[in-house]
Amino acid sequence: MIEVSSLTKKYGEIHAIEALSFSVKKGEVVGFLGPNGAGKSTTMKIITGYMAPTSGYARVSGYDVFEDPLEVKKRIGYLPETPPLYNDMYVQDYLRYVAQLKGVEKSKLTSSVDMALEKTNLTEVRHRLIQNLSKGFRQRVGIAQALVSDPEVLILDEPTVGLDPKQVSEIRDLIKELRGKHTIILSTHILPEVQAVCERIIIINKGKIVAEDSLQNLSALKSGAQKINLRIKNPQDDLVRVLSGLKGVMKVYSGATRNNWTLDTEKQDEVIESIAKEVMIRGYGLLEISSAKADLEDVFLKLTYGEETKEVVHG
Amino acid sequence: MDKVSAIFQKELRGFLINPNFFMVCGLCTVIMSWIYPIQLNIFAQELQNYVYQTQIPKQQLNIHYAVFLRHLSYLNLMLILVVPALSMRLFSEERKMRTFDLLLTSPVTSAQIVIGKYLALMVAILVIIGLAFLYPAFTSIFAKVNWLILGIAFLGIFLVSAVYAGMNLFCSSLTESAIVSYVMAVIFNVAIWFVGIGGEIVDSPLARKIFEHISLSQHLSSLVEGTIRTGTLVFFATLVFLFGFLSERVVESSRWR
Known part of the structure; x- marks a missing residue:
């Protein structure tokens, strides 16, 4: 046509x-x-x-x-x-x-x-x-x-x-x-x-x-990776260092407030488990942890702007 | 042809539902209604004086020369200023309001667009010329009018305004701003009267002849006296075609620019 x-x-x-x-x-x-x-x-x-x-x-x-x-x-x-x-x-x-x-x-x-x-x-x-x-x-x-x-x-x-x-x-x-x-x-x-x-x-x-x-x-372009949304009660200064030190965690982004964080991780259930465990042990006060689907927006941003749009806190 | 008539009707309706057009018509009649009776009065006085003195040139005793032609020259002056006012929005506004996109993505040729708009403009001008014609027409109640010659004189003004319309449509197609289009159009309308002046300064008889041929006033003066020459008709048609063609090119150019 x-x-x-x-x-x-x-x-x-x-x-x-x-x-x-x-x-x-x-x-x-x-x-x-x-x-x-x-x-x-x-x-x-x-x-x-x-x-x-x-x-x-x-x-x-x-x-x-x-x-x-x-x-x-x-x-x-x-x-x-x-x-x-x-x-x-x-x-x-x-x-x-x-x-x-x-x-x-x-x-x-x-x-x-x-x-x-x-x-x-x-x-x-x-x-x-x-x-x-x-x-x-x-x-x-x-x-x-x-x-x-x-x-x-x-x-x-x-x-x-x-x-x-x-x-x-x-x-x-x-x-x-x-x-x-x-x-x-x-x-x-x-x-x-x-x-x-x-x-x-x-x-x-x-x-x-x-x-x-x-x-x-x-x-599906982003398969192999997943996004984790994390909401906690008592964020502490070592949070970024601790979380990005975990196995399978690739990047940690800060969210809208100090209580919200987003993590890029490998696509394995164990990763979520270990994040949850670590947050509990450190006493950050876990409120919510959820896996966000890699959506079109990510594909779009990745393809058009590369990854530079989101501020990387620690890599 | 359907598309030309669609554009023609739309533009004509645009004139007719627009109060500006009626305002222009109204103001023109105010001016004419002020000047025309004065001219008529002066003519009547001259006729009375003729009884006492014989040196007055004969032309001044003819109502055609003494009243109607002056009326036409005022009408011409008004058209120089009014035609740009009518034409200025025809293309400029389309560009400004982005409605040109619609015309250019519709299955119409640039020529159809130009012709449709030109015809609508000519009808609007015809309304004004028609208003001006009412004055000599009503004079016929108490004076003898030579209708054929009067008609040819008005035809002359109509042809001149057809040239204005062509030039002014072209001006409108050049710019997005209606004001710029108006100013440019007035300059064009005034300038065309001075082209023939070149005949005064050239020596070669051939060049002088050429200047005489392209002089608008030369052609108009024969028409207002009641003579239709083929050359004159061809001259006016050429000018209208030339500017119509230029407008068409400008419209078309937005496709490849």
Whole structure:
């Protein structure tokens, strides 16, 4: 469905993206993950035919985005970072205009506008001016705008920015609902979002793909190690030294307070046991000990920033 | 064609639901309603004086020259300032509000975008010219009006404003700021009247001819007197096409820049 090959975009001397290659199958939901400025938006803009790559190519349904931009644009619904809204239009008129631009047939205009309004729960505000809508509603109008032509491919650049938690979960449900019918690429730097809706994840950093795999496989990247959360009552100065001296403990991080600690350890039950024992003997006052699953966040941070983000107390 | 009309309708609606457009129209009528009766009055007095003195040039005794053409020249002055006000937001605002993303990711060509916007702008200008036409039209109640010549004179102003519209749309496509676009557009509109002035300083007859041909006032002056020349029509069409083409290139350039 979408095929991207050695895509490069330079802004002057700066490489926004460099030799990006990936492909997305029909009906798949792919999460585009990366820190700010990683090149997510640039890649998406190129796929939509909005801008041309410096080299390499991108194809949607077999059409090259630069050679046949009109064919590509017919098949794509795009929500940019800032929803492209005309403040002086009514929601309904706006969606109708977008549908006309996207080439929806005249007879189907009304029904596609109704469909988009319904899917994004905007029916109650259809007769309101866009400039009077709250940020959450505006974002939803943006999503409705991408949906209105019922495109094969949906490209959503940070679709849940500015929404409240209830709306976020609504949008996630909507994306889940669209799965299968549409091919969806969504970019975000919010990890739970990807975990909630995406089947496959592409992590991109500084314009390069650093990982591309299914969620399970990526989470398993850190297997062999585990994280232990520790909460104690009386921390003492020798705590770090004592704990990191234990067999199997790799690193000790300080938590939010002096009472919370996180440990990177080898994945063995004995390690937990020995930590617990040591804490008891030293009289630190054990309150809680639990093993935290190595989650996507760790993978993400490891891949994009290396390990330098968390302050290492002792190694 | 559907897409051109979608853009055209949207932009036209943008003019019509925007109070600014009506304010501009209202202010224009205030100015015209102030000046036009004064012109008419002066003309009436001159006609009375003619009975007593015979040295007054004949042209001043023709209502077409003495009243209507002056009316048109004031209208032209207003259009120089008003057309940029109407055109400034057409592209600048799209860039600023990021709605340009929508147009550029929709299956429409740059030419369709430019044509749709240009046509909407021309309709808005036509409204103002239509308002100006009401004054000579109502004069016909108590004076004999040569409708054909009057119509051709208004056609001349319409063609000139079509050139303004083209240039000003181009200015709007260049910048994100509506103010910058406005200032640039006014400068363009004023400057185009001075291109023909080059004819005064060149010696070679060929160069002078060229300057005469590209002089806007030369072409307009024949139209306002009621003469339609093919060359004139071609000249105006060329200018409109030129700036339409330039706008289209600017819109297209955002794809590869």
